[in-house]
Amino acid sequence: MAVIEVKHLNKKFRVKEKEKGLKGSIKAIFKPKYKTKKAVNNISFEVEKGEVIAFIGPNGAGKSTTIKMLTGILYPDSGKINILGYDPTKDRKKLSYEISSVIGQKEQLWLHLTPYDNFKFIGTMYDIPNSVIEKKIKEYIDVFDLKDFINTPVRGLSLGQRIRCEIVAALINDPKILFLDEPTIGLDPVVKENIRTLIKRLNKEFKTTIFLTSHDISDIEKLCKRVIVVNDGTIVMDTTMDELKYHFMNKKIIEVKMSEEVNLDDVDGITILKDKGYNLKLEVDTTKKNIKDVLNLLNQDNIIDINISNIPLEDIISSIYKKEKK
Amino acid sequence: MRKYLYIFKYTFINELSYFSKVVFRVISYFLHIFVFYCVWDYVYDGTNKIGGFTINQMMWYLIIAELFMMGVSRVARERPIEEIKSGSIAYIMTKPYSYIGYIFTTYLAEGLIRLMIMIPISIIFGFIFVGPLETFQIKYSLIMIISFILAYSINGLIQILISLFAFFMEDAGPLHWLYNKLLLIFGVFFPIDMMPGVLQSILKYTPAYVITYGPTKLIVNFNLVDATYILMAQVIYLAIVLVLVNLVYRRGVKKLNVNGG
Numbered sequence: 001m002a003v004i005e006v007k008h009l010n011k012k013f014r015v016k017e018k019e020k021g022l023k024g025s026i027k028a029i030f031k032p033k034y035k036t037k038k039a040v041n042n043i044s045f046e047v048e049k050g051e052v053i054a055f056i057g058p059n060g061a062g063k064s065t066t067i068k069m070l071t072g073i074l075y076p077d078s079g080k081i082n083i084l085g086y087d088p089t090k091d092r093k094k095l096s097y098e099i100s101s102v103i104g105q106k107e108q109l110w111l112h113l114t115p116y117d118n119f120k121f122i123g124t125m126y127d128i129p130n131s132v133i134e135k136k137i138k139e140y141i142d143v144f145d146l147k148d149f150i151n152t153p154v155r156g157l158s159l160g161q162r163i164r165c166e167i168v169a170a171l172i173n174d175p176k177i178l179f180l181d182e183p184t185i186g187l188d189p190v191v192k193e194n195i196r197t198l199i200k201r202l203n204k205e206f207k208t209t210i211f212l213t214s215h216d217i218s219d220i221e222k223l224c225k226r227v228i229v230v231n232d233g234t235i236v237m238d239t240t241m242d243e244l245k246y247h248f249m250n251k252k253i254i255e256v257k258m259s260e261e262v263n264l265d266d267v268d269g270i271t272i273l274k275d276k277g278y279n280l281k282l283e284v285d286t287t288k289k290n291i292k293d294v295l296n297l298l299n300q301d302n303i304i305d306i307n308i309s310n311i312p313l314e315d316i317i318s319s320i321y322k323k324e325k326k
Numbered sequence: 327m328r329k330y331l332y333i334f335k336y337t338f339i340n341e342l343s344y345f346s347k348v349v350f351r352v353i354s355y356f357l358h359i360f361v362f363y364c365v366w367d368y369v370y371d372g373t374n375k376i377g378g379f380t381i382n383q384m385m386w387y388l389i390i391a392e393l394f395m396m397g398v399s400r401v402a403r404e405r406p407i408e409e410i411k412s413g414s415i416a417y418i419m420t421k422p423y424s425y426i427g428y429i430f431t432t433y434l435a436e437g438l439i440r441l442m443i444m445i446p447i448s449i450i451f452g453f454i455f456v457g458p459l460e461t462f463q464i465k466y467s468l469i470m471i472i473s474f475i476l477a478y479s480i481n482g483l484i485q486i487l488i489s490l491f492a493f494f495m496e497d498a499g500p501l502h503w504l505y506n507k508l509l510l511i512f513g514v515f516f517p518i519d520m521m522p523g524v525l526q527s528i529l530k531y532t533p534a535y536v537i538t539y540g541p542t543k544l545i546v547n548f549n550l551v552d553a554t555y556i557l558m559a560q561v562i563y564l565a566i567v568l569v570l571v572n573l574v575y576r577r578g579v580k581k582l583n584v585n586g587g
Contacts, residue, residue: 072420124329
């Protein structure tokens with residue numbers, strides 16, 4: 001069952017333009033100029049219940065604009081959105097009981113209140129009876145390991161603890177869909193891992209549909225089974241994580257250390273990424289050249305060390321971005 | 327309603343952390359009053375009444391009107407502008423409560439904490455420097471309190487209304503500056519009765535009449551005719567401002583441009 005249905009969604013922005021210098025600034029006061037920018041251009045997709053989906057793209061691709069339209073913050077110029085049977089522009093308030101969002105850079109918790117008071121406050125905003133809120137908080141303290149700082153005012157928490165509380169706060173209303181916009185931005189690797197575990201757990205235990213945007217490829221790789229890539233306001237790829245990887249699996253990176261200098265030229269299927277005489281880094285398209293042929297070209301007796309790996313997902317995704325830009 | 331009581335309660339708890347801020351407000355309040363005390367003392371110089379006010383009434387007028395201005399929370403004036411500019415209004419909009427209701431309740435709760443501290447201090451200050459207010463009529467205090475609450479509410483809603491213009495213009499700050507000066511000059515420093523006739527009749531339609539001048543005048547020099555006029559004007563003002571705030575908010579939200587993350 002689709003919980004998010006988006007059809008032919010469009011959104012334009014009017015952006016003010018100003019010529020350079022003082023003259024330009026004065027001119028802009030009397031005769032302001034505007035440029036129209038297509039932020040979202042005819043986007044359509046569906047998300048099924050319980051999916052963890054990555055909605056990714058370079059900066060300015062239209063990710064956040066799309067999320068804002070899905071949550072009813074921005075009004076689309078045209079197109080249809082159906083979230084759990086609601087039209088977000090008309091039923092924003094009703095929809096707000098069913099969904100939640102965590103925006104990495106924005107604080108939603110009150111700094112001078114403890115996480116406990118914050119959770120209680122948020123629960124009340126969702127018309128949840130006191131006894132139920134208390135029960136939920138107890139459950140979350142155990143599941144998400146909050147007991148050490150549940151009574152510390154939020155301003156005294158570390159960034160990692162605060163983000164953890166932000167995410168837990170977004171769960172108080174038992175959202176059916178959770179929108180996470182850059183949830184791990186600015187966190188150290190250990191805390192990032194904690195947050196990912198938390199997201200995985202809430203998807204598993206509470207069957208929450210997760211709609212995630214992130215520039216951190218590890219977030220996407222570790223959490224999501226499906227990826228939608230947007231660029232310049234349009235969807236350029238909608239595929240499963242496995243397919244995405246498989247599609248690029250035929251490309252391998254070979255790093256070798258040789259005892260003698262090698263003179264290798266670009267041949268069909270082999271791209272030399274780095275050549276420092278004794279050290280080489282090659283990209284091999286295995287549909288055109290198999291690994292054995294490459295090793296023969298190198299003279300196996302002279303190989304001191306070798307490393308063969310897949311292309312990192314990060315490179316795959318940035319190559320998709322670049323391809324679409326061209 | 328339970329939601330807004332909670333917003334009120336938690337704002338109150340949150341504001342307690344800023345207790346020291348109130349101390350600085352009290353100091354600046356005393357400075358203002360002291361300067362005007364000296365000015366009016368010099369101006370009266372043996373004169374019995376100016377604009378229908380004795381010096382005792384004038385000083386109490388100043389103490390109460392200034393108390394109102396100092397007790398006003400800045401939340402309605404600052405937060406919507408900040409939140410519209412930064413785009414964070416968007417995330418509050420996805421919560422199941424009214425944004426206007428949220429700001430207004432916060433404004434009331436912050437105001438309550440300030441006034442709770444400042445009202446007793448200003449009364450003690452007035453008693454020491456000016457002596458008791460000779461024309462105070464305690465039997466009408468309920469009307470005075472209602473008028474004061476109405477004034478406080480209208481002021482908050484007008485400030486929210488002005489702040490909401492940030493949806494349409496780059497900076498709504500100068501509008502607040504103008505509005506604040508209107509209240510300060512025609513409602514605090516000089517009661518409307520002191521103005522020339524034509525200006526007086528114009529000023530009776532401005533927010534200064536229903537917010538600072540009206541309720542303060544009722545406390546300083548109560549009469550039933552004035553009270554009826556002032557309360558009626560306040561109710562009309564409240565209704566108009568409520569409609570306008572909702573109208574502008576609805577229009578503004580549709581215009582909201584939140585770019586990027």
